[in-house]
Amino acid sequence: xxxxxxxxxxxxxxxxxSVWCLLLAGLHLRLHAQPTDPVPSGIYCSCxxxxxxxxxxxxxxxxxxxxxxxxxxxxxxxxxxPSDGTYNWAQLDTQIARARSYGKKVALSxxxxxxxxxxxxAAGVQRAVIGAPFNDTIPYPWDPIYLAxxxxxxxxxxxxxDGDTTVTLVHMxxxxxNGFEFFLNPTAAFNWSAAGYSDMKVIxxxxxxxxxxxxxxxxxxxxxxxHPIFLTANSSTVPGDSVYAYARxxxxxxxxxxxxxxxxxxxxxxxxQYADLVGSAHNTFATVQFAYNGTNDxxxxxxxxxxxxxxxAIQDGICYWELWNQDILNPKFDSLLANATCATTxxxxxxxxxxxxxxxxxxxxxxxxxxxxxxxxGEPVDVSIMDLLGRVVLRTTADRGATEAHIDVTGLAxxxxxxxxxxxxxxxxxxxxxIIQTR
Numbered sequence: 001x002x003x004x005x006x007x008x009x010x011x012x013x014x015x016x017x018s019v020w021c022l023l024l025a026g027l028h029l030r031l032h033a034q035p036t037d038p039v040p041s042g043i044y045c046s047c048x049x050x051x052x053x054x055x056x057x058x059x060x061x062x063x064x065x066x067x068x069x070x071x072x073x074x075x076x077x078x079x080x081x082p083s084d085g086t087y088n089w090a091q092l093d094t095q096i097a098r099a100r101s102y103g104k105k106v107a108l109s110x111x112x113x114x115x116x117x118x119x120x121x122a123a124g125v126q127r128a129v130i131g132a133p134f135n136d137t138i139p140y141p142w143d144p145i146y147l148a149x150x151x152x153x154x155x156x157x158x159x160x161x162d163g164d165t166t167v168t169l170v171h172m173x174x175x176x177x178n179g180f181e182f183f184l185n186p187t188a189a190f191n192w193s194a195a196g197y198s199d200m201k202v203i204x205x206x207x208x209x210x211x212x213x214x215x216x217x218x219x220x221x222x223x224x225x226x227h228p229i230f231l232t233a234n235s236s237t238v239p240g241d242s243v244y245a246y247a248r249x250x251x252x253x254x255x256x257x258x259x260x261x262x263x264x265x266x267x268x269x270x271x272x273q274y275a276d277l278v279g280s281a282h283n284t285f286a287t288v289q290f291a292y293n294g295t296n297d298x299x300x301x302x303x304x305x306x307x308x309x310x311x312x313a314i315q316d317g318i319c320y321w322e323l324w325n326q327d328i329l330n331p332k333f334d335s336l337l338a339n340a341t342c343a344t345t346x347x348x349x350x351x352x353x354x355x356x357x358x359x360x361x362x363x364x365x366x367x368x369x370x371x372x373x374x375x376x377x378g379e380p381v382d383v384s385i386m387d388l389l390g391r392v393v394l395r396t397t398a399d400r401g402a403t404e405a406h407i408d409v410t411g412l413a414x415x416x417x418x419x420x421x422x423x424x425x426x427x428x429x430x431x432x433x434x435i436i437q438t439r
Contacts, residue, residue, distance in 0.1 A: 035254060037105075039285040039319075040169040040221055042069030043337055044107055046289050046322040050075040056095045062328055063102035067338040070105030070168065071095075072289075072322055074180065076115030081153055084119050089160055100166045107322070109171035110157060112150065113138045113179025120146060128195060130185045134177070138185070141175040142201035150175070151212040158216025169287070169320075171258065172213045172224040172247075174206055181260045182240060183227040192230075199238045199435070200364055202229065206243040207250075214251050222251055223258035223287050226273045237272050238363055238435055244276050245361035245372070248283070256280050262288035262321075263309050264302030276359070281317040288313055293324035294333065307336055314342045358383075358421045364435035371405045373421050373430060380424040383407065385417050385434065393417070397424070414438040 045068060050056040057073040073095045081087055092108075099106045114136040121127050126140040139146040161167050177185045184192065184202075206224075213222055226244060228235035247255050257280035259266075259273065267274040280286040292298075294306025301309050306327055313321055319342035327333050359372040371383055383405045385394040393412060398405045405421075417434040 035168070035219055035221055036165070037168045037221075039256070040070075040105075040107070040287060041285075041319040041342065042321070043067055043328070043340065044070040044072055044105075044320065044322045045325055045328055046072050047325045049111065050079075050091050050095050052079060052091075056091065056098070058095050058098040058102070058104075059325060060102075062325055063099065063104055065328060065337075067334075067340070068104060068328060070107060071099050072107045072109065072171075073099065074109040074111050074171075076111045076179075077150075077153060078115050078117040080110055080157070081117055083117075084123065084149070085152075087156055092161075096161070096164060096166050104166075105168045106166050107169040107171060108161065108167050109173060109180060110153070111179040112173045113176050115179050116146075116175065120149060123149070125149075126195070128185070128190050128192075130177075130189050134185055134189055136177070136185070138177070138179070139175040140195060141184075141205040142196075143175075146175060147205060147208050151208065154209070154212040154216045158213075162217050162219050167220060169221045169223065170213060170217050172209060172222055174209050174224075181225045181227055182229070182243075183231050183235075184229055186230050186232060199229070199236055199242075200437070202239045203242045203246075203362075203364075206239070207246050210243070210247050210250055221254050221256065221285070222247075223256045225258045225260045226276060227261065227270065228273075238433065240273060241276070241360060241432065242363045244280075245359040245363065245370075248280075248359065248372070249361060249370075253284050256285040256287055256320075258287045258289070260289040261291050262313065263291045263300065264304065264312055265300070266291060267312070277318065278316045279359070281319075285320065286316075286318045287320040287322070288318055289322035290324060290327075293326040295324075295326040295330045306333070310336070310340060314340070317343070319343075358419055358430055358432040360419060360432055360434055363433075364437040365409055366437045367408065367410050369407045369409045369434070371407065371419060371421065373403055381405070382420075382422045382424055384420045384422070385409065385412070386420060387415075387417055409436055412436045 045062045047057045047059055047062060048054060050073060058071050062068060075092055079091060096106050116139050120139060123145055125146045126143045128138050130136045173180055177183050226240040228237050229239045244257060257277045259277050261270060277286050290309060292300040298305035361370045378400060380400050381398040381402060383396050383398060384392045386392050394407055396405055396407055414436050417436060419432050419434050420429060422429040
């Protein structure tokens with residue numbers, strides 16, 4: 001199996017997280033070619049998956065629509081690698097060629113989780129057998145055999161398609177509840193604690209997966225979905241926050257946050273993920289997949305239905321939209337979709353500094369902590385770390401116009417803290433949770 005050193009850990013030369021590592025990471029990114037396409041934008045069809053029996057993701061009736069920019073082509077890992085080290089590219093090749101024949105782009109996704117191949121478990125991969133109502137089997141995301149095999153598949157996928165200009169975006173995936181989105185099955189369905197779950201294991205798993213995709217697809221844009229890890233109201237957001245921060249640093253301008261839950265209602269259900277999504281739109285780009293279709297489930301979106309969700313994305317500077325095929329084929333939406341325009345906000349200062357939570361890396365942390373924020377207020381920025389009683393335990397000040405600070409947290413006791421980033425004049429405040437791990 002090929003070995004791909006992490007752009008941040010540079011494992012092959014034994015580098016630990018430090019300023020030197022970040023300089024090396026920057027050099028690594030500059031050596032990578034950048035995509036020739038502009039950032040992903042426009043209407044893509046969230047059509048059905050490509051499988052062994054159906055016609056595949058590229059529906060001719062969809063592809064014939066002039067306002068459709070591209071097609072999401074997704075296929076299960078079990079179909080791409082039916083046996084260990086044996087690859088079947090025929091279905092993907094066919095779908096990509098079909099999209100190309102219509103002049104459409106492709107967003108590519110290999111679905112993991114329940115679509116992981118059965119031979120993995122014969123190879124010794126630990127698995128979570130999920131009961132009703134899910135009735136799925138997925139690999140433990142941190143299992144080392146799984147990670148080695150998945151990284152190898154990603155490398156072969158990149159060797160096959162990184163040079164293909166029809167593919168413009170790759171959705172990064174991992175061993176999750178449905179193999180496409182970020183969350184794991186709820187703890188009521190599987191005892192993750194007994195399986196050895198920790199936030200850090202999930203974070204480290206995603207870091208290895210991101211490194212693999214970044215190495216395999218240096219000429220493509222990359223994204224991944226974000227949810228609270230178990231979907232519940234008190235479910236940890238630390239894995240998502242840390243993975244987002246890591247991907248931003250590791251992949252740079254080719255990386256954007258992805259929401260597969262997009263609707264007006266869900267921006268309230270997932271406020272932290274929403275803040276990261278809009279921040280990503282201002283930093284590089286962001287992508288969304290509509291959670292419902294307006295043809296059959298209009299009320300599920302919230303006020304304004306599907307058109308309201310589209311308008312909110314445009315308002316937030318999110319210019320890539322995966323819509324269900326039912327809506328693309330519905331004549332009543334033709335005018336709306338044909339005339340939908342969006343101006344990217346990438347590189348534009350966000351309208352409200354206080355909206356965007358600080359991005360922390362690494363989180364959990366035990367040494368050097370890097371704090372990023374998307375807006376650059378016209379005044380110095382105070383960065384404070386507070387304990388759960390509200391007492392400030394560490395503080396630094398960043399210069400006017402800065403969007404990043406560094407704090408050494410080595411001396412802090414293990415536990416939960418809050419990082420507060422505030423404009424010195426009191427015009428805006430943004431907070432983000434931090435976990436300190438003792439060495």
